[in-house]
Amino acid sequence: MDISNNYALDYSNSYYYNQNNKDQLDSSVSDEETKSDTATQEEKPKNENELELDEKRVVFELQARDTEVRAHEAAHQAAGGGMTGGANFTYERGPDGKMYAVGGEVPISMPKGSKPEEIISNAQQVIAAALAPADPSAQDMSVASSARAMMIQAQQEKAKEAYDNLSSSNDKKDEENTSLIRIDISA
Template sequence: MNISGFSPVSSNYASTANRSTGNAASAGASGRRAEEGQNGQLSREEAAEVAELKKIDSKVRQHEMAHMAAGGGLVTSGASYTYQKGPDGVNYAVGGEVGIDTSSGRTPEETIARAQRIRAAALAPADPSGQDRAVAAKATQMEQEARGELAQQAMRGATGADGDEPRQGKLAGYLAADKPAAGSSVNIYA
């Protein structure tokens, strides 16, 4: 994943769906049709599979909506879903992703703020996926690098051109040299 480009924040429940549908998937279409009643109702196994797919679909959609809500202006594309067709002929979402802009800001301060928002968007769902955690880790790394750059800028700003004496010390020395000693000046225009 390239932290300076666009990266998806994704979740994938397909493995759960495939585990839950393993037995039904191995049964042939003719076997399923033989189990159906005269009125075209689903078998018990198929009904259980549909119930599981509905549960996964709901979970996937909530997960992706959490990313979109927390991502705000960083979302580059709405949620896109991976579907699995259930025994009832309906497509159910079993995975999804939301595009998040993970590019850095123009300044270290902007980069820190963006990294915090990226991390919040990646970890927004109640059950972040491995991909979500990877995006959050990249955002944390981006924030740390920006903080390091900010610290270096502060150090460069605190030292003089020669890097030996702090600017504050040089300025104080200059101001002290221009001040006359107390009582050494006389006002002759009285």
Template sequence: AIRDLPPQYVKPRVHIDTENDTANNIAPENIPSGKDKVEKSNTGIEPYSGLSEEEQREIEELKRRDLEVKAHEQAHIAAGGPYVRGGAHYEYQRGPDGKLYAVGGEVSIDVSPIPDNPEATIRKMQVVRRAALAPAQPSAQDYHIAAMASMEMQKARAELARMKATQAYGQASVMGTNQVQSSVTSRLFVIA
């Protein structure tokens, strides 16, 4: 689920639409070599040069949130199949280390019914519903989309039932009048 961060973690945010997340690419000169040793502070957090312990904790929280957001959106994409429109769109926040971290995201999915094909609409809405509820912690918006898909499935089932009833009535009309009367008479006779 996408949730707000505590006030101490809220910084100006940057919105980036991307299918390939490159916002956190590290410049080659910033990649530590195998020779470099990073010591841990007494809090167990790896120190970032020139940052306070509070800023270091903020970075760790942003990293955790970034992973959570990306996993959430990838779950939607994996389950949504052909109905997902484009990739994930992330909302980023710049951390005290200058890097961008995903703090929110969304995936667009097609929830329109398939015209004149209630069976296909039912199958599609089952996929949409599964995609909406795919993340470990669906958001309120995810539940809303799942409910919309369920409503479209109900409409499609009602349309399918109406079509079958119309088809059955049409077949009964094709039968001769005598056959219909005979059928009704025999039913009345059995019931009486």
């Protein structure tokens, strides 16, 4: 059975912060104030004491998202062992000028197995890596499902091999038993 696949365990972006669209945060801010705030932010990042209340809330949400994304990807890496690569992150710049991870992915490669037992073992590790985070994404579930399908195929192949071995073993026993039986027919 020749199975080789590469996957990316992806924690998709479900939160975006757009500095230039502050009217989502505070609809009472005029366009001119937004433009001047954006220009100020681009010139010099604000420190925590200079942020408006809404901006502080956004920074807090970005910090929480950053922590969540990094923990999610670290769970994939820890469970995947040598099958996983380094995490790649998607970043958003907060109103404080700092970059926060808002999405990420960890590549995972399932090595080819020459025997069904190897494929089953590798697929189990891929499944464990995909489902390791507390909140697996849709991509994570898809990767686990694909690995599960490969595992089932390998289990079927293993069962067929066991059946064939048992069947050939029984055929040999039948031949041995047949050769011991002699029938004398006297007329």
